[in-house]
Amino acid sequence: MCGRENPPDARFCNGCGAALETGPAPRQQRKTVTVLFCDVTGSTALGERLDPESFRQVMRRYFDAARAVIERHGGTVEKFIGDAVMAVFGVPVLHEDDALRAVRAAAGLRGRSHCSTVNWRPASAPR
Numbered sequence: 001m002c003g004r005e006n007p008p009d010a011r012f013c014n015g016c017g018a019a020l021e022t023g024p025a026p027r028q029q030r031k032t033v034t035v036l037f038c039d040v041t042g043s044t045a046l047g048e049r050l051d052p053e054s055f056r057q058v059m060r061r062y063f064d065a066a067r068a069v070i071e072r073h074g075g076t077v078e079k080f081i082g083d084a085v086m087a088v089f090g091v092p093v094l095h096e097d098d099a100l101r102a103v104r105a106a107a108g109l110r111g112r113s114h115c116s117t118v119n120w121r122p123a124s125a126p127r
Contacts, residue, residue, distance in 0.1 A: 033090035
């Protein structure tokens with residue numbers, strides 16, 4: 001090498017083109033995780049019956065309730081996709097019983113108490 005100073009992210013010397021020494025590669029770790037995917041049955045028909053703002057409000061309440069159930073069982077909501085929720089168990093903290101936690105969360109998502117909290121009506125709808 002020619003001794004020229006290079007930017008910290010340079011892999012080759014900007015002066016002579018020689019390969020620069022790099023630090024140790026970041027440590028990689030393989031983890032077994034459990035992914036829970038759920039969606040709302042009949043959401044298309046519900047969306048056709050409600051105006052867009054009401055439907056968005058209903059889905060937001062569902063997503064909030066689903067997040068609470070998933071987090072109560074130690075999962076992390078990774079993303080919301082349309083009417084679906086994708087959650088991960090084992091990230092960032094790995095537990096020996098992550099698969100069981102995911103099954104319990106799924107049962108909680110299907111439970112009557114969870115569905116009644118959503119109510120499937122916009123908050124402004126007459127009861």
